[in-house]
Amino acid sequence: MAANYNNSAWFYDALSRVVYGRSLVRAQVWLLEYVPENANILIVGGGTGWILEELTRVHPSGLTITYVEVAANMVALSKKRITGNNHVSFITNAIENVVLPMDFDVVITPFLFDNFTEQTLQRVFCHIHKALKPGGIWLNCDFQLTGRWWQNVLLKTMFVFFRVICKIEASQLPDINTRFEEKNYKMVDEKTFFGKFVLSRVYKK
Numbered sequence: 001m002a003a004n005y006n007n008s009a010w011f012y013d014a015l016s017r018v019v020y021g022r023s024l025v026r027a028q029v030w031l032l033e034y035v036p037e038n039a040n041i042l043i044v045g046g047g048t049g050w051i052l053e054e055l056t057r058v059h060p061s062g063l064t065i066t067y068v069e070v071a072a073n074m075v076a077l078s079k080k081r082i083t084g085n086n087h088v089s090f091i092t093n094a095i096e097n098v099v100l101p102m103d104f105d106v107v108i109t110p111f112l113f114d115n116f117t118e119q120t121l122q123r124v125f126c127h128i129h130k131a132l133k134p135g136g137i138w139l140n141c142d143f144q145l146t147g148r149w150w151q152n153v154l155l156k157t158m159f160v161f162f163r164v165i166c167k168i169e170a171s172q173l174p175d176i177n178t179r180f181e182e183k184n185y186k187m188v189d190e191k192t193f194f195g196k197f198v199l200s201r202v203y204k205k
């Protein structure tokens with residue numbers, strides 16, 4: 001069953017700030033510096049859409065953004081965001097069901113893949129991969145385990161919570177890095193946040 005973040009839309013950002021402070025925001029804002037001017041961008045799983053306002057701070061105009069988010073309540077909040085003179089198209093659907101043009105300069109997947117089982121990740125990854133131009137930039141951030149006990153505790157707690165509230169399918173982190181390696185992406189830059197629990201990476205196709 002597909003994840004359904006509708007139930008969590010009204011409290012998602014507040015909960016994230018209580019647990020992680022601004023770390024999850026910083027992890028994504030750091031990535032946005034890699035977005036070139038006038039880029040054609042695909043954002044998948046942007047949640048309440050605050051990333052659109054951060055992107056607009058970096059580029060107040062010239063961007064063409066396709067914003068794909070499966071939860072209608074998240075999209076409703078995202079549509080209220082300030083996006084300057086950028087052009088945003090909102091699509092309320094699971095990314096795997098959306099027919100995408102194959103001409104994106106940049107794709108952004110912020111804390112999307114942790115929702116998925118290994119099998120779903122492979123399918124969704126390939127689908128997004130095809131939509132990115134050769135030489136395009138893929139900005140990804142997600143949780144990772146680096147051997148500290150508290151990371152496991154936090155991760156397990158999140159999986160239990162979001163399985164009950166949002167019916168996510170995953171119960172452990174899928175192997176995200178390997179997906180990029182097997183498609184021969186070049187890792188251009190990386191940075192960790194929140195005691196290395198969060199990894200932001202810039203990849204080039």
Ligand SMILES: C[S@@+](CC[C@H](N)C(=O)[O-])C[C@H]1O[C@@H](n2cnc3c(N)ncnc32)[C@H](O)[C@@H]1O
Pocket residue numbers: 003004005006024044045046047048068069070071074093094095096110111112115
């Ligand atoms: C963990 S939340 C992260 C939200 C946001 N990126 C943030 O960091 O605040 C994952 C988001 O991905 C969306 N999502 C999950 N599966 C999806 C799919 N298959 N296609 C598009 N969006 C999806 C959920 O609705 C949710 O808003």
